[in-house]
Amino acid sequence: MSRLVVVSNRVPNPGSGQPQAGGLAVALTDALKRRGGLWFGWNGQLSQSAVTRPRVAHHEGIDYATLPLAKPDYDDFYLGYANAVIWPVFHFNLGAMDYQRRYGEAYRRVNALFADALAPLIEPDDILWVHDYHLMPLARELRERGIGNRIGFFLHIPFPDYDVLRAMPGHRQLLEDLCRFDLLGFQTRNDQHAFEESAGRAIGALVHAPGALRHRNHPFGTGVYPVGVAVDELARTAARTLTTNRVRRLLNGLGERDLMIGVDRLDYSKGLEQRFRAFEALLEDYPHRRGHTVLMQIASPSRSSISEYADLRQRLEGLAGHINGTYADLDWAPLHYLNRTFARGSIMGLYRAARVGLVTPLRDGMNLVAKEFVATQDPDNPGVLVLSELAGAAAELTDAIRVNPYDIDAIAAGVNQALAMPLPERRRRHEAMMTTLRENDIGAWEQRFLDDLGVARA
Known part of the structure; x- marks a missing residue:
């Protein structure tokens, strides 16, 4: 050889x-x-x-x-x-x-x-x-x-x-x-x-x-x-880290609230500004979600010496402050924006704990976060993937809720659909996507x- x-x-x-x-x-x-x-x-x-x-x-x-x-x-x-x-x-x-x-x-x-x-x-x-x-x-x-x-x-x-x-x-x-x-x-x-x-x-x-x-x-x-992705390895890691102190503290703090999660590098191609505005639209247009839904967005620092990236970070921090200042209550902050890097194992546990995975890049070659989110879900009670149709992963994960990442209202509607989706449909979609992931691991x-x-x- x-x-x-x-x-x-x-x-x-x-x-x-x-x-x-x-x-x-x-x-x-x-x-x-x-x-x-x-x-x-x-x-x-x-x-x-x-x-x-x-x-x-x-x-x-x-x-x-x-x-x-x-x-x-x-x-x-x-x-x-x-x-x-x-x-x-x-x-x-x-x-x-x-x-x-x-x-x-x-x-x-x-x-x-x-x-x-x-x-x-x-x-x-x-x-x-x-x-x-x-x-x-x-x-x-x-x-x-x-x-x-x-x-x-x-x-x-x-x-x-x-x-x-x-x-x-x-x-x-x-x-x-x-x-x-x-x-x-x-x-x-x-x-x-x-x-x-x-x-x-x-x-x-x-x-x-x-x-x-x-x-x-x-x-x-x-x-x-x-x-x-390494499907079985991710599933095992997610199940194991779901019980770690960091993830348990998050779940205890959430109580009965639904967790939505986004994990990206801090990059203008990831559609983070549009995602924040879509979350604001969700809270505005679907008021029954207020107090019951939390978006955790992890954005790892990237190329901070390039002005486009530094400017993006400032805009996201301003949007996060605006959303929390407008909608937060004494016992509920709707948006948790974390501009730092976390251990991979902890991320897998957060995926498994989330009810919705938000992957809405404006353009992406593949986007392995989408595949990792699906692979880490509990098959008996899986979360739902909301996925940009402009990510390469959309060609394979056809049972995700696919959205146009530039359409703020469409993303908000897709998130609301994901949160309201009954368990049998969630299981059907997850099983179909897992079959694809195993074939193309x-x-x-x-x-x-x-x-x-x-x-x-x-």
């Missing part, structure tokens, strides 16, 4: 003693342990100047090769081109794009640096799996250094329609770069179609058959591989992609 080399912008710290942050990291770790492999990328640290020789550590059968980023590269590659240009454009938010020429130069420079550091570590039979939008030029950089191995790429975020993509400076070069991989994986069929159309219109890539393309005499494939995602990459032409 060929050795697997995983490349990602961030690499977990194997010696920290901390549990993996999410199911995706767990799945990649398991794949590397089974196949024997190397995980390469940024270690999350900053240096005064560029470092080209990675630090290699071995832990539980996996080699970890990591580099720090120089502070200018962090500013212009990570915060700049990756998260102030690619991220907003790929999430259909052109107004948030902040392009500067030095950002694009840093994006190329860091991908070249990664290729210089990674190329000497690659063995002839290795299969490379590159992850996400930070590293789209990496295959081209590696090819220019003589690496002929099979290289796959998976995009975790949406891929925009061509009329949106072409507003981004450098988009043609990025399309050229993506065509140097052997297999491109996308979350949904819409993302796959958007890429194929863009590559055809912008750089003349030819689509010979569904998922089979050619560009500059290089054949490559595309496919749809929706990321899943995290292990199936990893296995399908690597099986297809294994037969791709190098």
Whole structure:
């Protein structure tokens, strides 16, 4: 079996003693342990100047090769081109794009640096799996250094329609770069179609058959591989943590009130402002919910040095204060807004305790919170998922209450429907979604992609 080399912008710290942050990291770790492999990328640290020789550590059968980023590269590659240009454009938010020429130069420079550091570590039979939008030029950089191995790429975020993509400076070069991989994986069929159309219109890539393309005499494939979750593990974790002191204190404080929960990174793509306004509309239009419903919104801090994110935090804090100031009573605060990060186990317990899960991004590649919420529910008394139809997960979780995330009144009506839903219907919807989650769990995602990459032409 060929050795697997995983490349990602961030690499977990194997010696920290901390549990993996999410199911995706767990799945990649398991794949590397089974196949024997190397995980390469940024270690999350900053240096005064560029470092080209990675630090290699071995832990539980996996080699970890990591580099720090120089502070200018962090500013212009990570915060700049990756998260102030690619991220907003790929999430259909052109107004948030902040392009500067030095950002694009840093994006190329860091991908070249990664290729210089990674190329000497690659063995002839290795299969490379590159992850996400930070590293789209990496295959081209590696090819220019003589690496002929099979290289796959998976995009975790949406891929925009061509009329949106072409507003981004450098988009043609990025399309050229993506065509140097052997297999491109996308979350949904819409993302796959958007890429194929863009590559055809912008750089003349030819689509010979569904998922089979050619560009500059290089054949490559595309496919749809929706990321899943570890269903049984999440269910066990949720049942166990439901009894922890932190979760029990919350439940005791709620009494007979219904808990609604949202868990997101603090990001404008997550639709948090619209969600807060929809909750206010629920309290206004459905007055019988007052005093009986609590929304807990956890928003983990993210990219706070980017002005869009700092401004969003201020607006959310203002909305939360307005809603509580208008509707709260002496023994009831309707909105609990927590701008901090909580342990993953505690979050799973909160999901299980909630009557409604609110997942209403304005755009999302998949959104694993939606799948985690369903997986953690008590099958005998499950909560209801209210899900944005613009999240990738909506293509699979068709038994959720799906809403337009821009329609405040529709979200409020969907929440009211969820709160009023009788138990037999809740069970039916939950069972149907669990069947889908088990068919497309995290292990199936990893296995399908690597099986297809294994037969791709190098």
